[in-house]
Amino acid sequence: MKVKVFGRLIEICESNYVEIDFVDSVELLKNSMETRFPLLKQHKYFIAIDKVISGSNDLIKPDSEIAFMPPYSGG
Amino acid sequence: MFSPEEKERYSRQILLDSFGEDGQVKLKQAAVLVVGAGGLACPAMTYLVAAGIGHIGIMDDDTVERSNLQRQTLYSTNDIGRKKVNAAAGRLRALNPNVRVSEYDFVLSTENALDLIAQFDIVIDGTDNLAARYLINDACALLKKPWVYGSVYKFEGQVALFNFPLSDNLRSADYRSLFPEPPPASSLATCNEVGVVGVVPGLIGLLQATECIKYLTNETPAINSKLICFDALNLSFESFELLSNSSDKGSRPLTATEFHQKDYMEYCQSKTDGSCEINTEQFESIIKDRDFEIIDIREAHEFSTFSVFKTRHLPYSSINIEQFRSNGHNKIVFICRRGIRSKLLIEKLKSENVNGVFFSLIDGAEGWNRLRDSNFFEKGHVKFSEGVDFLPENLSTTKRQ
Missing domain, CATH: 3.40.50.720 (NAD(P)-binding Rossmann-like Domain)
Structure with a gap:
């Protein structure tokens, strides 16, 4: 499955898209990404599934669009 | 109307x-x-x-x-x-x-x-x-x-x-x-x-x-x-x-x-961990002790020259974490323009398990300059040169689709 990342997370993941093995929960998704990119643990971000900002109990479908979005502060 | x-x-x-x-x-x-x-x-x-x-x-x-x-x-x-x-x-x-x-x-x-x-x-x-x-x-x-x-x-x-x-x-x-x-x-x-x-x-x-x-x-x-x-x-x-x-x-x-x-x-x-940050007073103490290496990680375009005490210039964009691993036990204070890149660098060093004691100067060179009055500099202390806004980093290191 493909995960799109935004903002500073692009530098941590070294790409704006990351390909990972399918997982069906937000918690597993987070674990998978943070294991591969440990610096993610030091950043806050929200996760959107199919363009909806999701809670930790939401389920992921194989064709779901996933996004990791950090806060921005520039202005 | x-x-x-x-x-x-x-x-x-x-x-x-x-x-x-x-x-x-x-x-x-x-x-x-x-x-x-x-x-x-x-x-x-x-x-x-x-x-x-x-x-x-x-x-x-x-x-x-x-x-x-x-x-x-x-x-x-x-x-x-x-x-x-x-x-x-x-x-x-x-x-x-x-x-x-x-x-x-x-x-x-x-x-x-x-x-x-x-x-x-x-x-x-x-x-x-x-x-x-x-x-x-x-x-x-x-x-x-x-x-x-x-x-x-x-x-x-x-x-x-x-x-x-x-x-x-x-x-x-x-x-x-x-x-x-x-x-x-x-x-x-x-x-x-x-x-x-x-x-x-x-x-x-x-x-x-x-x-x-x-x-x-x-x-x-x-x-x-x-x-x-x-x-x-x-x-x-x-x-x-x-x-x-x-x-x-x-x-x-x-x-x-x-x-x-x-x-x-x-x-x-308060949402920062704070453990690696030092204020100006602590920084002054470190300068006197000469126990720590001071590394300025601003980019070349952000400053011209300074130095009353010994520093090393290592632009943030050119840093490879591995170069700190070969130095054995590090004792380093990192300085950037506002104390953000220096703290981020320490987070990276810690996450990569690089040994050493690392500090980041709170508010960086800008904060230091703001707090130091002219008398302080006349006594022979450093004043960091004025920086310019940090320009966009080279995007070639990240892939975009």
Whole structure:
């Protein structure tokens, strides 16, 4: 499955898209990404599934669009 | 209601079926507070005033710098050194003398926020820091006022209309729906730290003004309960739905008394781990001991020369974490312009399990220079050379699709 990342997370993941093995929960998704990119643990971000900002109990479908979005502060 | 001059001035928008003279009346009766007068606020204020907002309040305690001019288009070269609120107000009054422009030459605080925001119909967030953003969010929640969030990072931007009335007792999502508590300050970067292309805050500021005008004229806001993300490199917009019924509002104050007691600067700063940061006094002590190596990680274009004590210049963009691994046990103080990149570098070193004692100078070279008076430097201490805004990093290290 493909995960799109935004903002500073692009530098941590070294790409704006990351390909990972399918997982069906937000918690597993987070674990998978943070294991591969440990610096993610030091950043806050929200996760959107199919363009909806999701809670930790939401389920992921194989064709779901996933996004990791950090806060921005520039202005 | 409108003079012949005003009818001619606003004729193109009055022509719009869904806007008409009714929409123009609503704009004239509206009051908008713009917090911050930088890259987001300049385009937002320009178009709000041009459109005929009745009253605009400009709040900022900053002065115009040369490095602002690339994106803060209300200011000219002759304005350098002037108060932003004065320079902006002058330009806006010249653009449309029918608009009442109020100047607030101070920052938003818990002391003034509730009284001030209560005088306006909507707030535009033109700030560049989390403390101000959480303060706006919480004040607007208490006052049941909508506000338009905007923020940028390099070539990307976000915009959302928050706290919009959905019904008598229900408001749309707010910033705490995204981030109930502030993220670590070290995980964020301002335009001064990482650079920005001027058109990005320009575009986000225009979107903020657009949603503000639509809200005030009762048009359905397109981004109600949505966060819009813009990517200039791909020229793409994506929208994410926000859940307005999110119950986790973090430590948002529920009463005016709680709000007044909250120190937002400390609240947002306290989210850093703090373990690797040292203040100027601690830094002075380290200079005397000569026990630590001091590494300036600013880019070459950010400073010219300095050095009373021994330092090494190692631009952040050229650093390879492995070079610290080969040095055995490190004792290093990292200095950057404002203490953000230096802290980020230490986080990277720790996450890669590099041995050593690492410190980051709080507020970096800018903070050091601000605190040291001229006598201090005459005694033979260093004054860091003035930096310029940090330019966008080389994007070749990241892949984009």
